[in-house]
Amino acid sequence: MFGFKIVKKDKDSRARVGVIETPHGIVETPAYTMVGTNAAVRTLSSEDVAETKTQIVIVNTYHMWKGLGDKLEVFEGLHAKMKWQGPLMTDSGGFQVFSFGFGREHKIGKIAQRFPESMLSRGSSRSTVELGIREADSTVRERRLASVAGAEEQPATRDNVHSGRSDRNLVKITEEGVYFYDGEERFLNPEISMHIQEKLGADIIFAFDECTSPLNDYEYTKGSMVRTHRWALRSLAAKKREDQALYGIVQGGEFEDLRKESARVVGSMAFDGFGIGGSFGKEEMLDVLDWVTPLLPEGRPRHLLGIGRIEDIFAGVERGIDTFDCVIPTREARHGSLWTKGGRFDVRKGKYAEDKGKIENDCLCPVCLRGISRKELHDLFKAKDQEAGRLATIHNVWFFNDLMAKIRKAIMEGTLKELKEEYLEEMKG
RNA sequence: GCGCAGGUGGCAGAGCGGUCAAUUGCAUCAGACUGUAAAUCUGACGCCUUUAUGGCUACGAAGGUUCGAAUCCUUCCCUGCGCA
DSSP states (O other), rough: OEEEEEEEOOOOSSSSEEEEEEEEEEEEEEEEEEEETSSSSTTHHHHHTTTTOOOOEEEEEHHHHHHHGGGGGGGGOOHHHTOOOOOOOEEHHHHHHHTTTTHHHTTOOEEEESSHHHHHSOOOOHHHHHHHHTHHHHHHHHHHHHHHHHHHHHHHHHHHHHHHHHOOOOOEEEOOEEEEEEEEHHHHHHOHHHHHHHHHHHHHHHHOOOOOOTTTTTHHHHHHHHHHHHHHHHHHHHHHSSSSEEEEEEEEEHHHHHHHHHHHHHTTOSEEEEEEEEOEHHHHHHHHHHHGGGGGOOOOOEETTTTTHHHHHHHHHHHHOOOOEEEEHHHHHHHEEETTTTEEETTGGGGGGTOOSSSTOOOSSSHHHHTOOOHHHHHHHHHHHHHHHHHHHHHHHHHHHHHHHHHHHHHHHHHHHHHHHHHHHHHHH
């Protein structure tokens, strides 16, 4: 039912081209998994998705569970619901332990900033930045912590209260599982997550884990990691369906010994593949991958959860990552950011109001092939026309899928390094 | 010509004696977004500067009342509606 074959290994890096086989078809890797949180890639119809070179979509267990309520038990399954007969993944809800918990409390996302916004903006002068640089010998964590402590002294503004983006931790974590106080109380644990994911019926499902914050200290991170390992075993034990592949998740924060331990422990379990999770700084992410992927079983696929941008994709591929998922292509499209080989640009800006050029020259996505101009897209965004988000999403999704196809081809031909330089050089220019 | 309602920052539109350089929305400018609480959020938005419980010029125009006016009074100019 499920399999993974390595087709070719790169000559200069740990990159590999492979094929994941699932009951709903194959995924050629390295691949980008597009995010369809609530059983739909936002703004796109299933027909649209089919035109974007998308191979596989990831749906969110927590949000589906919350939305379905009692209807979960009679749910028709994601493939039917989405009118999508290709491969699907579901996340376990583990990321929501973070995003509703420490992520919220620490005002931090998937990628933690080295110098958080709160430290650089709003009344701080350039000398503050220079101060930050001068203090470079102190640890990144201390600086982040200091900035969060500083931020907490600020009263919540009307805006962040109004928009519901305050800093209250809405999660309570116990050995048994996690309580979420997201509107109403709900409880999730490995067994429940497995049950939900089996009802959803994706081809690849994930073990229930806790994604930790880089502001959590060593002791907390270690305790959380070994608990996530216990939850991994419980996830394996709870899984009943034979037609779904289950991936375990490596945690351990930004700590080398913990990451290596997690890779060894989770890697030794009977998972079909592995996810690498966590919230970390951009630089630290590269270290994490360097520590982890060499210790994971070579013949099973590795998924880098929640990443990324162009440079992150190359960095991950070179370190042996097979699949990625990220909201960047879809969310940023809705926000007006269009990705191109030359970097992204915000088509809502006034400078594009009369730009008759295509989004990207030589782009073969359906939107560019239709000859949609930057001006037209600009006008649609300005008119708040829903079509704007759809067209932008089609372009971005196609762009990232096309990038992955080029990466696969480059690995086959031994030109990955050149491709990377080409893309990153374009981005600088 | 008479009556009524108005003229406020790029636009719309609050304010109706001091806490008003002036609520708010739009527009504009800048920034953010990485296992989606996000088709969203954050700044800036009269001019100047030593960016400050700073200075200057401002609410159609000109006068006036007042310690103090975008806010009250007078005249003028203009706009919309109604009547001739």
